[in-house]
Amino acid sequence: MSLVGIDWGGSNLRAFRFGAEGALSETRASPLGVSRLDGRSFEDALESVIGDWLPAEILVCGMAGTRGAWREAPYVPCPAALDQVAARLETFETRLGPVRMVPGLSTLTAGGLNDVLRGEETQIFGAVDPAATALVIAPGTHSKWCRVSAGRIEGFRTWMTGELFAVLAAHSILGRLMRGRAHDEDAFVRGVSFALEDPDIAGLLFSVRGEALLGRLEPQASAAYLSGLLIGAEVRSGLSANASAPIILIAAEALADRYRTALSLAGEPPQRIVDGAEASAAGLSRISGFIHNSI
Amino acid sequence: MSLVGIDWGGSNLRAFRFGAEGALSETRASPLGVSRLDGRSFEDALESVIGDWLPAEILVCGMAGTRGAWREAPYVPCPAALDQVAARLETFETRLGPVRMVPGLSTLTAGGLNDVLRGEETQIFGAVDPAATALVIAPGTHSKWCRVSAGRIEGFRTWMTGELFAVLAAHSILGRLMRGRAHDEDAFVRGVSFALEDPDIAGLLFSVRGEALLGRLEPQASAAYLSGLLIGAEVRSGLSANASAPIILIAAEALADRYRTALSLAGEPPQRIVDGAEASAAGLSRISGFIHNSI
Numbered sequence: 001m002s003l004v005g006i007d008w009g010g011s012n013l014r015a016f017r018f019g020a021e022g023a024l025s026e027t028r029a030s031p032l033g034v035s036r037l038d039g040r041s042f043e044d045a046l047e048s049v050i051g052d053w054l055p056a057e058i059l060v061c062g063m064a065g066t067r068g069a070w071r072e073a074p075y076v077p078c079p080a081a082l083d084q085v086a087a088r089l090e091t092f093e094t095r096l097g098p099v100r101m102v103p104g105l106s107t108l109t110a111g112g113l114n115d116v117l118r119g120e121e122t123q124i125f126g127a128v129d130p131a132a133t134a135l136v137i138a139p140g141t142h143s144k145w146c147r148v149s150a151g152r153i154e155g156f157r158t159w160m161t162g163e164l165f166a167v168l169a170a171h172s173i174l175g176r177l178m179r180g181r182a183h184d185e186d187a188f189v190r191g192v193s194f195a196l197e198d199p200d201i202a203g204l205l206f207s208v209r210g211e212a213l214l215g216r217l218e219p220q221a222s223a224a225y226l227s228g229l230l231i232g233a234e235v236r237s238g239l240s241a242n243a244s245a246p247i248i249l250i251a252a253e254a255l256a257d258r259y260r261t262a263l264s265l266a267g268e269p270p271q272r273i274v275d276g277a278e279a280s281a282a283g284l285s286r287i288s289g290f291i292h293n294s295i
Numbered sequence: 296m297s298l299v300g301i302d303w304g305g306s307n308l309r310a311f312r313f314g315a316e317g318a319l320s321e322t323r324a325s326p327l328g329v330s331r332l333d334g335r336s337f338e339d340a341l342e343s344v345i346g347d348w349l350p351a352e353i354l355v356c357g358m359a360g361t362r363g364a365w366r367e368a369p370y371v372p373c374p375a376a377l378d379q380v381a382a383r384l385e386t387f388e389t390r391l392g393p394v395r396m397v398p399g400l401s402t403l404t405a406g407g408l409n410d411v412l413r414g415e416e417t418q419i420f421g422a423v424d425p426a427a428t429a430l431v432i433a434p435g436t437h438s439k440w441c442r443v444s445a446g447r448i449e450g451f452r453t454w455m456t457g458e459l460f461a462v463l464a465a466h467s468i469l470g471r472l473m474r475g476r477a478h479d480e481d482a483f484v485r486g487v488s489f490a491l492e493d494p495d496i497a498g499l500l501f502s503v504r505g506e507a508l509l510g511r512l513e514p515q516a517s518a519a520y521l522s523g524l525l526i527g528a529e530v531r532s533g534l535s536a537n538a539s540a541p542i543i544l545i546a547a548e549a550l551a552d553r554y555r556t557a558l559s560l561a562g563e564p565p566q567r568i569v570d571g572a573e574a575s576a577a578g579l580s581r582i583s584g585f586i587h588n589s590i
Contacts, residue, residue, distance in 0.1 A: 115502065158498070160497070171466050173455075199494055202455070203533075207404070207408040207409065209411070214401060
């Protein structure tokens with residue numbers, strides 16, 4: 001049977017259809033993310049997106065495997081290589097046929113705190129050469145910085161950059177002086193630069209208001225300035241917490257541009273940028289290939 | 296005429312009535328904060344709270360003097376002593392008689408960014424001995440750390456600690472695993488301790504989720520842990536950004552307890568704790584007294 005790979009995140013779902021030879025033949029995107037199902041069942045939602053591709057082998061990664069979602073695939077502790085993740089797939093029967101769920105990873109940070117990711121393990125297996133050593137950054141709602149050595153994910157840390165931006169812009173006093181969310185490169189670079197110099201992001205955030213009230217920040221540039229502060233703070237502390245290694249950035253175009261700018265301002269431009277959907281597709285294909293070769 | 300002092304903040308209003316001899320004779324609190332007027336006029340709102348105290352001299356500090364509120368009293372740049380603030384009161388006629396509005400302060404942070412406060416200048420003039428040197432901390436939605444020397448406010452910096460807690464608990468993924476907001480001293484201390492050790496608050500926040508998912512943080516203790524992380528980060532970076540000086544904490548009981556705990560864990564317990572309403576009343580009385588003595 002040919003493979004259908006699913007990257008099922010919180011806010012959307014991506015489906016990849018592979019041909020008999022393993023080549024990607026079709027991609028679909030749907031807004032039916034795990035937290036946007038509105039009472040629909042996971043089976044119904046998935047069938048509405050890929051029903052006409054069935055029967056097929058179904059392999060799912062991402063938030064659908066978290067506790068309380070479709071079917072929990074418990075976290076695999078780091079360090080974790082592809083064979084360890086593949087050995088812990090959660091297989092279960094559905095109306096659409098058997099489904100395999102890829103587990104997320106857990107790690108202990110330097111300070112001894114638990115951290116988790118789900119979906120990025122698959123993107124990393126797809127984006128990073130099995131022999132490579134790299135620092136992989138997967139920005140987004142929750143940005144993940146992952147140390148990879150000889151294809152093994154050694155550990156990682158999460159920055160809530162995207163979500164902080166969203167909640168501060170929508171619900172805090174900082175959003176009140178914003179007009180729109182258009183990108184303003186000057187304001188973005190200014191925010192990044194301040195955050196690269198000053199390690200204290202909690203003390204920098206209020207400058208969005210102070211600078212605006214004193215007339216040095218335009219309402220239509222405030223969102224880009226806040227984005228720059230937050231991404232700059234992430235880049236500063238992510239780089240200082242990790243040994244130097246070639247940086248691979250997994251992100252779609254607009255976000256990749258922002259992180260490339262911030263990393264370059266910090267003196268560490270990314271060596272390679274990989275589109276997130278391509279990384280997911282390649283990772284799902286590799287995990288499936290590994291299972292079939294090892295059976 | 297006797298004095299009626301008003302501390303008019305975003306979420307509530309406090310009114311202080313002083314007797315002919317200048318002693319505080321009555322205090323009222325109202326939920327009619329600047330951002331909760333629901334279309335009511337400032338004059339109507341104020342009259343509903345203190346109409347029976349009129350006629351009187353009316354002196355107002357706080358958010359009511361910000362741009363777009365009742366009447367803008369432009370920021371006075373730091374360093375600023377009481378006489379400079381008193382010289383810049385904004386006086387205007389109202390149905391309730393003439394009103395004097397106390398201006399807020401602006402400052403440039405070490406990094407050259409604008410910061411502002413409004414209301415805390417009055418509390419500081421009320422809480423700090425005119426000859427004293429102190430580091431004044433006024434925590435809350437926006438926590439202010441103010442350097443005071445010989446009664447003059449030299450400069451300050453804002454941490455958005457209270458607002459970050461509120462928006463993250465209400466609107467982010469961190470709030471989803473919380474059950475209630477009850478205080479849990481152990482979890483609070485644990486959060487403070489992590490943040491005092493690790494300068495990277497942006498990278499620590501997600502541990503609220505990681506620790507909960509891995510079973511090391513109870514849902515009913517998550518809010519206190521997040522509060523500890525945020526207050527700990529503020530205390531760590533506030534102390535590192537300021538020269539050592541006796542610390543005066545201006546806050547009401549519950550918040551004062553949290554900050555006393557965090558400051559003590561950092562090795563810098565406050566020398567004195569002053570209730571916020573008492574500080575506002577004393578400051579309004581001092582400003583009024585200064586005007587009458589200098590006329």
